[in-house]
Amino acid sequence: MRLALAFTLAVLPGLAAAERVAVRAGDHPGHGRLVFDWPAPPAYGLDQQGEQVLLRFPPGTEFQLPRKLPRNLLAAVAEGEGIRLTLRPRATARHFRLGGRVVVDLLDPLAEPARQDARADSGPASRPAPKQEPRLKPGGAKPPMPAPGAGSGPVAAEIPPVRPHPARPADAPPAASPEPPRAEASRPEPPPAAPSPAVPPTAAAPSVAALPPASLPARLLAMPNRVPALQLPFAAGTGAALLRRGEEVLAVFDTAAAPDLVPLRGDPVFGGLRAEALPGATLLRLPLAAPAQLRARREAAGWVLEAVRTAAEAGPPGPVLATQAEAGPPPRLVLTAAAPGRVVPVTDPETGLPLLVGTLREGREAVPIGRRLPELDLPPTTLGVAVLARSDGIALQPGNGRFLLTASGGTRLALDVDVARADAGPTMTRSFELPTQPVPELLARLQSLQAGIAGAPPLGRMPQRRAAGETLLALGLPQEAQAMLLLGYAEDPRAGADPRYTALSAAAALLAGRLGETAALAAPGLAESDEAVLWRAALAAAQGDWRLAGPGFSATLPLLLAYPEPLRARLLPRAALALAESGDAAALGRLLAAAGPAAEGLALSRAILAETEGKAEEALAGYDAVAAGRDRQSRARAIRRAVELRLASGRMDAAQAAKTLEAVLFAWRGDAAELEARLRLAALRRESGNGRGALALLQETATMVPEHAAALQPALRDSFLAALADAPPLAAVALFDAYPALLPVDQRGEAAVQLLVERLVGLDLGDRAATLLRQAMEQASGVSRSALGLRLAALRLEEGDAAGTLAALAGSATADMPSAMQRDRAVLAARAEARLGRAAEAIAALRALGPAGGEALSQLLAEQADWAGAAAALDAHIGAALPASPAPLDDAQRRLLLRQASLLALAGDESGLAALRDAAGARMGEGPPAEAFRLLTVDPLRGLADLPRLQRELQLFRNLPSRLEALRAGASLTR
Incomplete structure (x- = not known):
């Protein structure tokens, strides 16, 4: 009886099978x-x-x-x-x-300019030209001075220290300065400053020759701090003034006795210096790109000019020329200075208007903050004072310790000095000259500019059109400002080549909502300044690029707050939203505090700040208030952020959030915000179990915006996998057939296919499951292809198709398979070989696998009635598969031990049965496998005392077929 039971169990199939x-x-x-x-x-x-x-x-x-x-x-x-x-x-x-x-x-390197005596035109060579000193440079030849137009614009504002000049030879004439010679410290050569496009440095000789003869040459100095310096030997009592106009620095001296500039030729910093003779004065023009600047000081031998890279290197600014209005007609302003010189009228190189320059005989008083009035401008200076006259009634006169600025014809001279704007002036560099007067004065200024434009010739209107465009932009009228500037393009070809003019037009287009006309803001020709950073941040905010917009606004916040009120009102909501979206809560708090509670357009940013600070209720109230407003874009943003906050705080689940977002999906359309909203809605649908709905939404989105189809692919694949998991088996198969290209070629795609195959096999649709596996295997690669091929081979073997099993294994083999997968494929191949009648080859292959092939080898030997060999092979597999600890066994392990007991019983190995009973009997637990195991491993009958046990065994044997059938069908069993 025991042998019959053992044989029955032995021939049953194995129940435990397998971001540099x-x-x-x-x-x-x-x-x-x-x-x-x-x-x-x-x-x-x-x-x-x-x-x-x-x-x-x-x-x-x-x-x-x-x-x-x-x-x-x-x-x-x-x-x-x-x-x-x-x-x-x-x-x-x-x-x-x-x-x-x-x-x-x-x-590119250029040829050295020819050295010639610039004084040859002024008369016979009665005076020898200053001897050119040899220029030594450690490590290489001296870089030449660039020709006009070299590169794409003026040199950037980095002025490296200049190289030292060697000591003057013994036969050279002595220096005119009575001061002791300075130490000639070794200094590296700086890059050459870009010359003015209009007059090349090599053309400086005619300008010098046109000046009155001078007996003393200019001299380059070697400073201990390695700053490029130039000594101009003007006589004592000569006044000087310095100011920047565009890409040039103007140095005005109130004497006609100009120094000789020939020794400066070829110097990388001062080689482009040009002199112009004025009635009783001298104007020196030096091309020098911002933010580099000149500073001046008076010494016994003359005025010394030093070129510094930035305002910070220039040191603390000198005393400010204080301004004070005096009563009485005509209106006048007093500008206090310790040693005022003369007033020199100069033609402004930017606007062509009169520029009245007041010089200083000593001291460093300056006007660091430029100011604008309807009839005149006070441009910033680094020495002295300058007045840009827009009216014929403006006059600047020197006095005792002061300059007096007077106006006739009812011109206003009261200065509107705002503390916040004054604080922003010295620290923020500018690209435009946006006036900061009140609106009535801006309108008067605009009217004056329009009258000047009407009276000027077509080719002389560009500076005034630019000033009018800046005034219109300051008034918050970007459409009108752009229209004014566009007229300049049709009149003057220089307008299109002027980086400042084109950038101003692009800024007006940005505020007018014409993003396609804003390329000039990012053009390399625009001088790098804080104002350029501010407007590029505004452009990034309009494009939805908060990563760039937020830091730009944060760095230029003082400049933004210094803008005139109409322009500031247009830019503040953009800046606040950019700071909020980029997560810069500190800068956002400063902006909101400076704007005040009455500022319009900041409600959404205030709600975002409340959310950032953890004030959920206040933030939700703010979002709901904005959502009830009339601004469509702000309304859409507020609704979406409120949904996210309610979802994060547990006030709403994913399904409710998806339903709410779906209702407001069309609140704002046509830009990156809509694409972001669609992606978020698809993610919420996936989270709520609606993968098919997420897939349909993303397919619609890809059709609407084909240029973003590639960016939508990851979300499409995620939605496709979710739809496969959620759909019924047949619907999932149809979905796979409709969109096979959306299946990921990685482990996620493999897992989805395996799950779908198991569901089809459960419905007894093995052929359909095999077809699905074959299609997925052909699309996959690497380990995923090997895993899908292994499952297809197992499915073929279960259907009795041994040849199909071997073909599936051969078609899915890859070089990067893990060792465990290689063993499983070898076992499956051996079983298929046995089905084809090649049992000897199969047994040899399984023996070569060792314990990993023990279970399959035991099955093959049992089919050949080699019970002892089958038991030995299975014993090797059990030793590797079962844990050594006395932990309880799972169902598969108990069945494995039951099979081993049946093989030992068929082989008649009583000692093996006893050893197996002693080793695993206590770990078998309860249930049909445990009862069968005890029956097979019990001691044989030895007398009448064993008859009750024999009766129990007979009863168990009678019930065993039905229990085994229930076990095969998967039903739950009870004793």
């Missing part, structure tokens, strides 16, 4: 270029020592250098915290920012 910075290079006419593609504007520095240029960037940066370097670059090597560039001899470097990118232009 890229650098781009290029060559352009006149220069080569390196572009460092940073994701956000970095802090960096540039040091040039001859042909060696060191770019310093934040530590921890890794660069991907280009294979082909520009023609003017011999080598580029990462060094420390930056990159060292080796330039071609006499090439020069120029750098600037362009959005998040850092651009380094390598200007």
Whole structure:
């Protein structure tokens, strides 16, 4: 009886079967270029020592250098915290920012300008020209002065220290200065300043020759602080004034005895200095790109000019020329100065209007903050005072310790000095000259400008049109400002080539909502300034790029708050929203506090700030209030943020959130916000179990915006997998057949197919499951392909198709399969070989696998009635599969032990049965497998005392077939 039971169990099938910075290079006419593609504007520095240029960037940066370097670059090597560039001899470097990118232009080397005596035209050579001193440069040749038009604009505002001049030879004439000679410290050569496009540096000789003869030459100084310096030997009592107009610095001296500038030729900083003779005065013009500037001081030998990179290097500003209005007709303003000089009238190079310049004989008084009135401007200066007269009734006169500014014809001279705007002036650099007067004065200024435009010739209107455009923009009238500036393009070809003019037109287009006309704001020709950063941030906010807009507004917040009220009212909501979306709560708090509670358009930003500070109820109340307003864009943003807040705080589940967002999906359409809302709605539908709805929404979105189809693919694949998991088996198969390309070719796609196959097999649709597996396997690659092929082979073997099993295994083999998968595939192949009648080859293959192939080998040996061999093979497998600890066994492990007991019983191995009973009997627990195991491993009958046990065994044997059938069918069993 025991042998029959063991045989029955032995022949049953086994129940327990199985994210750095890229650098781009290029060559352009006149220069080569390196572009460092940073994701956000970095802090960096540039040091040039001859042909060696060191770019310093934040530590921890890794660069991907280009294979082909520009023609003017011999080598580029990462060094420390930056990159060292080796330039071609006499090439020069120029750098600037362009959005998040850092651009380094390598200007072509040019020939040295011919050296000639500029005084030859003034008479016989009675005076020898100053002897040109040899220019020594450690590490390479001296870079030449660039010709007009070299590169794409003026040199950036980085002025490296100049190289020292060697000591004067013994035969050279002595210096005219009575002061002792300065120490000639070794200094590196700076890059040349870009000359003015109108007059090249080499054309300076005629200007000098036109001046009255001068006996003393200008002299370059070697300063201990390595700052480029120039000594102009003006006589004692000569007054001077300094101010910037565009890309030039004007130096005005109230004497006609100008120094000789010939010794400055070829100097990288002062070589472009040009002199113009005025009645009783001298005007010096130096091309110098902002924010570099000149500072001046009076010494015994004359005036000394020093070129500094930034205002910070210039040191603390000098005393401010205080202004005070005096009563009585005509209106007049007093500008206090300790030693005023003369007033020199100059033609303003930017507007063509009269510029009255008041010089100082000593001291450093200046006007650091420019001011605008309807009839005149007080531009900022670094020495002295200047008045840009827009009316014929303006006069500036020197007095005892003061300058007196008077006006006739009812012109107002009261200055509107706002404290916040004054604080922003010295620290924020400008690209435009936006007036800050009250609205009535702005309107009067606009009327005056329009009258001037009407009376000027067509080619002389551009400066006044630009000033009118700035006034209209300050009034918050961007459409009118752009229309005014567009008229200038039709009149004057210089308007389209003026970076400041085109950038101003682009700023007006930005506020007018014409984003397609704003390219000039990012053009490299626009001088880098805080104001340029501000308007580029406004452009990024209009495009929905909060990552760039937020830091830009945060860095230029004082400048924004200094704008006139109409313009500030247009920009504040954009800035507040950008700061809120970028998560800069500190800057947002400062903006809202400065704007005040009465400012319009800031309710949404206040609600976002409340949410950031953890005030959920206040934030929800604010969102609901904005959602009830009339601004469609703000309404859509408020509803979406309220939904997210309620979802995060548990006030709403994913299904409710999806339903709410679906109702307001069309509240705002046509930009990146709509695409973001659709993606979020699809994610909520997936979370709520509506994968098919998420898939349909994303397919509709891909049809609406085909340019974003590639970006939608990840969300489409996620929705497709969710739809496969949620749909019934047949509907899931139809969905797979309709969109097979959406199945991910990774483990997620493999898991989805495996789940769908199991559901089809459960419905006894093996053929359909096999077809699905074959289609998925053909699309997959790597380990996923091997795993799907293994499941297809197992399915073929269960259907009795041994040849199909081997074909599926052969068609899905890959080189990167894990070892466990390789063993499973080998076992499956051996079983298929046995089905094809090649039992010996199958047994040999399984023996080669060791314990991993023990279970399958035991099955094959049992089919050949080799009970002892089958028991030995299964015993090796049990030793590797069962845990050594006395922990309870699971159902599969108990069935494995029951099978081993049946094989030992068929082999007649009583000692093996006893050992198995002792080792695992206590761990079998209760249930049909445990009862069968005890029956097989019990001691044989030895007498009448064992008859009750025999009766129990007979009863168990009678019930065993029905219990086993129930076990095979998966029904629950009880004793």
